[in-house]
Amino acid sequence: MTASTPSTASTTSAPAQADAAATSTTGAASRGARVRLAGISHHYPLRHDVDHGWVPALMRLVSPAARARYEAESAKPDQLPVLDGIDLDIAPGEFVSLVGQSGCGKSTILRLLSGLETPSQGSVVVDGEAVTGTAPERALAFQDATLLPWRTVRENVALGPQARGRLEPRRVEAALQVVGLRDFADAYPTTLSGGMAQRAALARALVNRPRLFLLDEPFGKLDALTRLTLQDEIASLWASQGFTAVLVTHDVEEALRLSNRVIVLSERPAHVVEDIRVPEGLGRDEAAPEFQRLRRHILTLLGR
Numbered sequence: 001m002t003a004s005t006p007s008t009a010s011t012t013s014a015p016a017q018a019d020a021a022a023t024s025t026t027g028a029a030s031r032g033a034r035v036r037l038a039g040i041s042h043h044y045p046l047r048h049d050v051d052h053g054w055v056p057a058l059m060r061l062v063s064p065a066a067r068a069r070y071e072a073e074s075a076k077p078d079q080l081p082v083l084d085g086i087d088l089d090i091a092p093g094e095f096v097s098l099v100g101q102s103g104c105g106k107s108t109i110l111r112l113l114s115g116l117e118t119p120s121q122g123s124v125v126v127d128g129e130a131v132t133g134t135a136p137e138r139a140l141a142f143q144d145a146t147l148l149p150w151r152t153v154r155e156n157v158a159l160g161p162q163a164r165g166r167l168e169p170r171r172v173e174a175a176l177q178v179v180g181l182r183d184f185a186d187a188y189p190t191t192l193s194g195g196m197a198q199r200a201a202l203a204r205a206l207v208n209r210p211r212l213f214l215l216d217e218p219f220g221k222l223d224a225l226t227r228l229t230l231q232d233e234i235a236s237l238w239a240s241q242g243f244t245a246v247l248v249t250h251d252v253e254e255a256l257r258l259s260n261r262v263i264v265l266s267e268r269p270a271h272v273v274e275d276i277r278v279p280e281g282l283g284r285d286e287a288a289p290e291f292q293r294l295r296r297h298i299l300t301l302l303g304r
């Protein structure tokens, strides 16, 4: 499935813009990456996995009770299983949301897709190539904008291309334009609202023309109104830029508004409980019985 009409909130005129953009840039959809997660399992080492060579000597000096506590702790598994057999194919231009209990491994999946983390088992393949490290065309946006406070908005957006020696000022200006921050290009991050800072972070990702955009609760810290506005803007960007999007969110309505598919994950170690296709256009009609039915269904799967 390729990007088609986006599902967006109905609070502003952005959905109309998104529709227009989607219609006018049908070719853009092919820019999106094809993603394949095959047999992914992942664990993190636990703290007592650390090799403290001095511990046995110390244990001879401590009380039997303290020694017993240490031995009990050491006998625990030394790995935290986080993901358990995740298989997922994402078509170019799809918008996929991952929902699941806190701590189930959603962000880990994004880190694997970005190349920040390597899976303990299985493979992450983007556009036919195994992911072995980070790449600018696989952009990651977090809950915190993480802008450098000593650089202006423009300088923050330019940072990635500059660091790679590929600075194209026109692209930086275009990225600022697309997120509506041209007038604040010379402002410093401390003078921005939360929503504006998040827009700057989106521009910083978009300047790399990502084929895969990984969004880790990017609206999590924003007030409800800004959140809805930015959701519309993401939908609009997705329609016009044609990237593949993977969004981690706790907000089931947000997932239904924005996505073609909602992947419901189990508790940790996570596996896919259900892969739900969102009918085209449904996201714009929250009052629709089908929207509400899907919302309740997902909440039930999440045990809420």
Ligand SMILES: Nc1ncnc2c1ncn2[C@@H]1O[C@H](COP(=O)(O)OP(=O)(O)OP(=O)(O)O)[C@@H](O)[C@H]1O
Pocket (backbone or CB within 6 Å): 044, 045, 080, 082, 100, 101, 102, 103, 104, 105, 106, 107, 108, 109, 268
């Ligand atoms: N670098 C790490 N080292 C050790 N454990 C980690 C590391 N990163 C995450 N974890 C653990 O892995 C589990 C999954 O973390 P992850 O951040 O992927 O979950 P999540 O579903 O995104 O959580 P949330 O919804 O609360 O943000 C958690 O128990 C977390 O404590």
